[in-house]
Amino acid sequence: MEHLFETIGRNMFAIFGVMALCGAAFMIASRSAVHSVLGFLFAMLCVAGCFLSMEAEFLGMAQILVYAGGIVVLFLFVVMLVEMSKKKEKEVFQLQSRYAVAAVLIGAAAFVGVFRKVIFGASSPEALVLRPELAQGLDVAHQNAQAVSRGLFADYLLPFEILSVILLVALVGAVVLAKTERV
Amino acid sequence: MVNLNVVLLISFLLFSIGIAGVLIRRNALVILMCVELMLNAANLNFIAFARHSGSVSGQAFALLVMGFAAAEVAVGLALVVALYRKRDTVQVDDINLLKG
Structure with missing residues (x-):
């Protein structure tokens, strides 16, 4: 049990990061704007958790105050004002096939370019680690x-x-x- | 101890989700939210590098970016409301005033 807690504590950043990614994916995938706002709120809170796990306490709290307290409420108000529209979204996604494929390929190439040492490099130098002694x-x-x-x-x-x-x-x-x- | 590569990977993925949302969604509100998401991904990088280099500049700039995000969302939402008054829609493909 203690070992489990220790593992969770060490990987707090990754856990919050993956949760933020899930919230962001829910945000862009959901059809109703209110659900999008809720996904956005979840992602922002998880990003605040990431800040906290990188020992940026002030920024984590500021993130919660500014986003959860201000921006999300503003978004919800505007959704309430605006979403009564008669013209509903016909299709949620707008895929422009050829360009989309090209963009995805370029993005994947950029990804591999940036992360090739992490992914493929068995001979990669030691991983960059945040250095507490400098801070x-x-x-x-x-x-x-x-x-x-x-x-x-x-x-x-x-x-x-x-x-x-x-x-x-x-x-x-x-x-x-x-x-x-x-x- | 946070591995810097993990931070960079997660921030990259958040940024990509933001870009994908801006490109494929048609609702102006969701597009604004995706822009906010991209700013947050940049903030993650700022803080990670601040921690890595032991300097506080990154955290100070992350705070400044947060302020910019607030200003941007205020103007953006005002634009959306004004647009809704004029055209009765927030779907970006219905807005083609400049199309000849």
């Missing part, structure tokens, strides 16, 4: 929020400020786009 100075595990804030507000202050301007522009733009034309 030691940051104390990532204990004070993740502090470390992130130092990076964000000291090293990357300018991108952060630009992001705030972008959020303001997006806010104004969303209001302008979505308001009724009754001025």
Whole structure:
């Protein structure tokens, strides 16, 4: 039993990752938009679990807050507003056969190109492993929020400020786009 | 201990699912969700490399990407709502205003 728990603990990332993939597949395969949103929510929560298992605690929590708390609710509201449409989706998928086959082949080639050492390489050098000894100075595990804030507000202050301007522009733009034309 | 290759593989697969969704779905809402999924796959890579190199820059940038995703989804959903008002549909093949 302990051995089982230990194995699960060591492979937490892979478990969450596979669950996220399942949620994403459900998202693009389901016919109703509400089911898609639920699959999206599940995938986002599993990605948050992946972040947590990579010891990015602050980002994992931010992921849950931003996605599960904000974006998914926004999507659900818009689905509620929009999906009463009379014109239903005739076919869920739109397959443009020739191009689709070409794209899949290119994608598979890219995949093999990137991962050929992992898949075929018996003589591959030792696998790249996350190195905790380099992260030691940051104390990532204990004070993740502090470390992130130092990076964000000291090293990357300018991108952060630009992001705030972008959020303001997006806010104004969303209001302008979505308001009724009754001025 | 997380193997970096596993992270890269899962993030690659998430990104591919996102691309496949954008290419084959016709519902504008689902397409937006797939874009979000691709941004998340990129975030996974950011965090994995931050952990790998022991620097915190990757995590800071992942947070910035999250903010961009929020801005993008706000504008995208506003566009979808505006489109629904004008054309009464969110299926992207019914939207062919620019087709001559």
